[in-house]
Amino acid sequence: MMRIGHGFDVHRFGEGDHLMIGGVAIPFDHGFVAHSDGDVLLHAVCDALLGACALGDIGRHFPDTDPAWAGADSRDLLRRVVAVVTEAGYRVGNLDATVMAQAPKLAPHVAAMAGHLAADLGVSSGAVNVKATTTERLGFTGRGEGIAAEAVVLLVAPEAAHG
Ligand SMILES: Nc1ccn([C@@H]2O[C@H](COP(=O)(O)O)[C@@H](O)[C@H]2O)c(=O)n1
């Protein structure tokens, strides 16, 4: 049995000197406004995983009213979501994600982001792809107000994995 999931997240820019994206700290003239570390890519991946299992979204599992998640490392949140997916009887087949950012330049960092994702999802590097695009200066991302990310994941149940 296979299940597909989709995730989407946005964080606006605020004060700060770096952005956490895919578990990589990227120096920048702003930070993200968020309850956690604001890792927009990892949040989209969490939502894709939960969506594939029909288990709601990241805000349901880690409410932004709960002080336990204040300043949370989103890789920790992702690993908790992967545990939920495993408990539901699935493993990750593959993941594809896109980060929409006018700036900063993300290409130098996508390999590190994919490496973090592969490690946290427990899959090989060939099962993970991370892409970046500007939005050609259009919309809120193009105006430099924040960053958006989308992710699509395929989950596989063990019986399907073994034929
Ligand atoms: N923040 C970004 C956005 C894009 N890139 C890379 O540039 C390529 C061209 O971007 P388009 O907006 O014209 O699609 C894109 O394929 C990315 O590799 C980037 O590094 N950082």
Ligand SMILES: C[C@@]1(CO)OP(=O)(O)OP(=O)(O)OC[C@H]1O
């Ligand atoms: C990650 C959580 C943690 O409280 O808060 P935020 O960092 O604000 O991020 P968001 O994408 O709004 O998801 C909600 C919460 O799960």
